[in-house]
Amino acid sequence: MTATEWTENLPTNHVMMRLIDYESNKTIGNEILCDPCKFANEKTKVKVHCHECKEYFCEQCLSYLHKRKRDNNTHTITTISEDMPFKPFEVDELCPVHSGKVLEAYCFDHGILCCSLCFMTNHRKCDVRSLDEIANDKKENLNMGDFISKLVETEQSTESLIKDKNEKIAQLDNNKEEVLQTVNGILCETKSHLDSLYEEFKKSTEKTFLNSEEYQKDYVEWLVGFQKTLINCRRMANAVREHGSGKQIFVTKERLKFSLEKHFQRMTLSMHYSGYDEQYEAGIEEELSELQQWSKLASLKGKRSGKYALRNFEKTVSCLTERCNKFLCTIPVQDVSFPQVSVPFQFLGKIWRIKCTKDGNSVGIYLGLISGDKSDWTYDISTELRILHTSDNMKDKVKHLNPHKFSDAEPGWGFKSFIGWISLTSESNGYISNGLMKIQVKLTQL
Structure with missing residues (x-):
């Protein structure tokens, strides 16, 4: 989908359209123009204003467009004169819950705009007033200046958080580069040290094997000499045996034996004869052998930061959106691990949350203050915690906290055993819808 196609699918913002029209009219010296004519790129002075249609008509458009619709005959029409002051624009906004219904009232208990059906179904016991009554009540603060100031403050806080996160x-x-360089530096030093140790070991090994080879060669040379002596003795013994007398045979044999004994003694003294040949194997250091069993070279250890920047941002946004002392939280309770916490909400300039725990068959619910600062402060708060029934508010599970002093030192309070797990999750009891439990908290400062 292209950007143009995407924007064409956006719903029409009627408030913005009327604002554009209003600003367009203001630029012509408060001269009000006919709305249908403006759609035809024509500028025609208005004759009347229809309160139901919320549109201005010239005489021609009134006759040929407005009056020719049967339902429009009952509309309230006001004639517009040149000296009539230019009135602020007003647009009836549709209820987001009930199609075709217009927002007509405001619930002060829940801080929500209502249509007539909203009032009848969900807010009959609440403090509800019509929008016209609120607009005409001089006690109500309808000045947008404070809200715009909070918008600006929130905008600045958002910009600050964006800057902070980009810096992060x-x-x-x-x-990342520091961590990699550190590990790489240690690894290079380790490799260099291992290479150095290997070179030393290589030189020592070559020297040891060279000495052993030279020894074995000398051994062979001595044995070859002894072998020649044996051959000469054997020849002498054969000659004496064939031609010598008995006396000569005995003397020759003894002399040859004595000569061989002396030769063997001299040979063994020269060879340092040990009785066995040497074999070598590498005695690897235990730590070096363990290195081959490593599954990783290093591990990352994180250090969290930026908590206070995020809390300040949450506090600013919550101040912007604070509407009443009743707050509705939705908590998942099926196929999830506990504890679970709600989204934050704002009360008395502080950020609060609902925490849901599970201990065996007991489900606990707690009210917690999460925006503690280092200043000394204490709030005496009376709290009503309520698990809403999906169809009958007379079956709501309600518990009241005695007035509790919430402070930075003691930010939480609640019920360890608010409701049994089986009672909560049983379909026949009607407290769970789509795996979600709705908790309403009502806070009152004493």
């Missing part, structure tokens, strides 16, 4: 991204990139 840059820091993470630098941090």
Whole structure:
């Protein structure tokens, strides 16, 4: 989908359209123009204003467009004169829940705009007033200045958080390079040290094997000499045996034996005869052998930061959206691990959350303050915790906390055994819908 196609599918913002029209009219010296004519790129002075249609008509458009619709005959028409002051624009906004219904009232208990059906189904016991009554009540603060100031403050806080997070991204990139360089440096030093140790071991090994080879060669040379002596003795013994007398045979044999004994003694003294040949094997250091069993070279240890920047941002946004002292939280309770916490909400300039725990068959619910600062402060709060029934509010599970002093030192309070797990999750009891439990908290400062 192209950007143009995407924007064409967006719903029409009627408030913005009327604002554009209003600003367009203001630029012509408060001269009000006919709305249908403007769609035809024509500029015609208005004759009347229809309160139901919320549109201005010239005389021709009134006659040929407006009056020719049967349902429009009952509309309230006001004639527009040149000296009539230019009135602020007003647009009836549709209810987001009930199609075709217009927002007509406001629930002060839940801080929500309502249509007539909203009032009848969900807010009959609440403090509800019509929008016209609120607009005409001089006690109500309809000045947008404070809200716009909070918008500006939130905008600045958002910009600050964006800047902070971008800086964190840059820091993470630098941090990554530092970590890799550190490990690579140690690894290079280790490799260099191992190479140096290997070279030393190689020289020592070559020297040892060279000495052993020279010894074996000398051994062979001595044995060859002894072998020649044996051959000469054997020849002498054969000659004496064939031609010598008995006396000569005995003397020759003894002399040859004595000569061989002396030769053997001299040979063994020269060879340092040990009785066995040497074989070598590498005695690898235990730590070096264990290195081959390593599954990883190093591990990352994280250090969290930026918690207070995020809390300040949450606090600013919550101040912008604070509407009432009743808050509705939705908590998943099926196929999830506990504890579970709600989205944050704002009350008395502080950020609060609902925490849901499970201990055996007991489900606990707690009210927690999460935006503690270092200043000394204490709030005496009376709290009503309510698990909403999906169809009958008379079956809501309600518990009241005695007035509790919430502070930075003691930020939480609640019920360890608010409701049994079986009672909560049983389909016949009607407290779970689509795996979600709705908890309403009502806070009152004493």
